[in-house]
Amino acid sequence: MLDCRKKIVQSTEPVIREHxxxxxxxxxRHLREEHFELASMFNARDQSDGNQARDFAAVILAYxxxxxRLPMSTFVPSSGRSSANIF
Numbered sequence: 001m002l003d004c005r006k007k008i009v010q011s012t013e014p015v016i017r018e019h020x021x022x023x024x025x026x027x028x029r030h031l032r033e034e035h036f037e038l039a040s041m042f043n044a045r046d047q048s049d050g051n052q053a054r055d056f057a058a059v060i061l062a063y064x065x066x067x068x069r070l071p072m073s074t075f076v077p078s079s080g081r082s083s084a085n086i087f
Contacts, residue, residue: 006067013064020057028053 016023028047031038046052 009064009067013061016061016064020061021054024053024057024060025050027056 042052046055
């Protein structure tokens with residue numbers, strides 16, 4: 001990642017830390033409501049109990065907090081990879 005992009009990602013860390021579960025809850029709600037064709041990419045049980053949103057929130061925060069240290073694949077659990085693969 002380019003240094004200028006790392007700085008942008010790192011600058012989002014405080015907001016992500018504070019609002020991470022809201023961000024991912026809205027993200028998944030938007031996917032369910034606007035992009036139903038992607039539903040098969042996500043585990044329905046993990047969606048219903050909130051685990052997938054919490055896992056993805058942790059992935060986003062870890063990435064923003066560690067862009068200098070690790071490649072994304074080092075700390076992204078499989079549930080986060082499904083969400084990240086959309087992009």
